Amino acid sequence: MLLIDCPYCGQRPESEFTYGGEAHIARPPDPSALDDAAWTEFLYLRHNPKGPHAERWRHTHGCARFFNAVRDTRTDHFLATYKTGEPKPELPTPEKAR
Amino acid sequence: MPPNKPTFSALSLLRQAFGGHAGWEKQWRSPEPKAAYDAIIVGAGGHGLATAYYLAKEHGLRNIAVLEKGWLGGGNTGRNTTIIRSNYLFDESAAFYDHAVKLWEGLSQELNYNVMFSQRGVLMLAHTVHDIQVFKRHVHANRLNGIDNEWLTAEETKEFCPPISLDSGMRYPVLGAALQRRGGVARHDAVAWGYARGADAMGVDIIQNCEVTGILRDASGAVEGVETSRGTIRARKVGVVAAGHTSTVMAMAGVRMPLESYPLQALVSEPIKPIFPCVVMSNTIHAYISQSDKGELVIGAGTDAYVSYTQRGGLHITTHTLDAICELFPMFRRMRMLRNWGGIVDVTPDRSPIVAKTAVPGLYVNCGWGTGGFKATPGSGHLFAWTMAKDEPHRINAPFTIERFRDGYLIDEAAAAAVAH
Numbered sequence: 281m282l283l284i285d286c287p288y289c290g291q292r293p294e295s296e297f298t299y300g301g302e303a304h305i306a307r308p309p310d311p312s313a314l315d316d317a318a319w320t321e322f323l324y325l326r327h328n329p330k331g332p333h334a335e336r337w338r339h340t341h342g343c344a345r346f347f348n349a350v351r352d353t354r355t356d357h358f359l360a361t362y363k364t365g366e367p368k369p370e371l372p373t374p375e376k377a378r
Numbered sequence: 379m380p381p382n383k384p385t386f387s388a389l390s391l392l393r394q395a396f397g398g399h400a401g402w403e404k405q406w407r408s409p410e411p412k413a414a415y416d417a418i419i420v421g422a423g424g425h426g427l428a429t430a431y432y433l434a435k436e437h438g439l440r441n442i443a444v445l446e447k448g449w450l451g452g453g454n455t456g457r458n459t460t461i462i463r464s465n466y467l468f469d470e471s472a473a474f475y476d477h478a479v480k481l482w483e484g485l486s487q488e489l490n491y492n493v494m495f496s497q498r499g500v501l502m503l504a505h506t507v508h509d510i511q512v513f514k515r516h517v518h519a520n521r522l523n524g525i526d527n528e529w530l531t532a533e534e535t536k537e538f539c540p541p542i543s544l545d546s547g548m549r550y551p552v553l554g555a556a557l558q559r560r561g562g563v564a565r566h567d568a569v570a571w572g573y574a575r576g577a578d579a580m581g582v583d584i585i586q587n588c589e590v591t592g593i594l595r596d597a598s599g600a601v602e603g604v605e606t607s608r609g610t611i612r613a614r615k616v617g618v619v620a621a622g623h624t625s626t627v628m629a630m631a632g633v634r635m636p637l638e639s640y641p642l643q644a645l646v647s648e649p650i651k652p653i654f655p656c657v658v659m660s661n662t663i664h665a666y667i668s669q670s671d672k673g674e675l676v677i678g679a680g681t682d683a684y685v686s687y688t689q690r691g692g693l694h695i696t697t698h699t700l701d702a703i704c705e706l707f708p709m710f711r712r713m714r715m716l717r718n719w720g721g722i723v724d725v726t727p728d729r730s731p732i733v734a735k736t737a738v739p740g741l742y743v744n745c746g747w748g749t750g751g752f753k754a755t756p757g758s759g760h761l762f763a764w765t766m767a768k769d770e771p772h773r774i775n776a777p778f779t780i781e782r783f784r785d786g787y788l789i790d791e792a793a794a795a796a797v798a799h
Contacts, residue, residue: 281692281693281694282692294692294694295694298683299683299684302685316784316785317784319784320636320783320784323727323783324636324727324783325634325635325636326636326637326638326685327625328625328635328637328638328639328685329625329626330623330625330626330687333685335684335685351684353639353685353686353687353688354687354688355688356684356686356688356690
């Protein structure tokens with residue numbers, strides 16, 4: 281089980297949280313202006329990286345608030361957590377899997 | 379079986395038994411990669427090896443390489459719970475998975491290799507009124523497609539699988555089940571080994587410890603080969619069959635995939651005497667169980683929640699599944715588990731696979747099998763080989779394109795099953 285650092289509550293076990301998918305995917309401001317390719321991108325295409333992944337989490341069984349995290353998908357090691365609305369932190373790319 | 383391999387038979391087994399089974403030849407070669415092939419398959423799992431086998435057997439291509447980062451059958455082929463069934467809701471899926479089941483039924487003879495396909499029946503348990511409605515709808519839809527699937531009452535379910543508890547005090551009591559009698563299990567390693575042996579005998583080079591690090595394209599954008607950890611290998615046709623790593627391999631050609639990769643865990647118990655007669659699946663409470671011929675209970679869990687490539691997953695996920703197993707089968711409450719592990723499964727938004735050409739000429743992809751790809755292994759290889767050989771999809775896999783997400787033609791087994799499956 282992962283230990284997740286909620287920006288509001290501190291470190292809590294993963295079972296208190298709900299995963300919310302890739303972060304920083306903004307809802308299109310003018311949906312009717314999108315063509316099929318842009319809709320596909322918004323609805324279905326995800327980065328699915330083998331490495332640092334920006335993602336949403338919700339501290340469901342705690343403060344119940346959403347926040348974002350960067351986690352290395354090769355190790356499940358959390359590189360950062362930050363509040364919703366804040367920009368994704370600039371992180372040095374980890375050299376290799378820890 | 380191709381003629382240049384000694385065949386397995388009762389006589390050959392007997393003869394080898396007198397020699398202490400020390401006289402068996404290697405079942406496939408370990409060749410050095412050549413500079414060029416007619417076709418390259420990336421990934422020597424069951425699907426990739428089956429693709430190579432059918433390319434050689436049915437389409438006359440013999441100059442083929444299967445490139446594998448690790449060892450053959452070491453990914454999800456060796457990590458799944460080996461459930462085979464075809465009782466899917468939608469016509470497209472039913473046709474594809476039943477094509478596979480039909481190939482399973484003749485596979486041991488086809489390969490002259492015992493894949494231990496056992497049609498012991500797959501029960502899918504219903505625990506809620508909604509489950510009952512959904513499964514009955516599946517039964518009717520399957521019947522229209524000529525696929526066997528029948529509804530059992532709770533008592534009939536218990537009769538078919540006596541270890542099941544019908545205790546009405548359970549959190550999710552058993553209200554009935556859908557049964558596909560043609561469903562069952564097979565020996566996962568034997569499937570990979572059988573296809574590897576068959577493909578190798580027809581001249582296919584299976585190259586292990588050879589990681590693809592780049593996809594080469596010519597001035598027109600068409601594929602002309604791959605870069606690997608063992609040098610450049612040229613080919614005008616490249617088929618990517620890389621399961622959880624499909625996104626990373628396809629990114630080498632600049633193709634983005636509608637996929638996310640999740641850990642899926644399974645575990646086995648200590649071996650016990652034969653006690654469990656069939657396969658039981660419960661999508662609602664995420665428990666999948668059968669007994670292997672070695673006697674181990676083979677138990678599958680649901681996926682972990684988050685994207686990951688760790689082949690681990692959290693212990694609370696397997697604990698959750700064991701909670702359900704213990705409630706459904708009280709006799710297993712004191713069983714000890716021997717091993718658990720994870721595989722990385724590539725999941726599409728509609729939980730149906732992609733077996734298709736891509737926008738890049740010469741680049742083909744077979745992926746998105748999610749949590750249920752083992753059952754499709756022969757059909758997947760068979761149809762993907764067709765697609766690569768003819769540069770157009772077979773009628774059965776034609777709907778399973780990448781473009782279906784752009785065009786809105788989803789094959790939404792995710793909604794049909796309400797979970798990944």
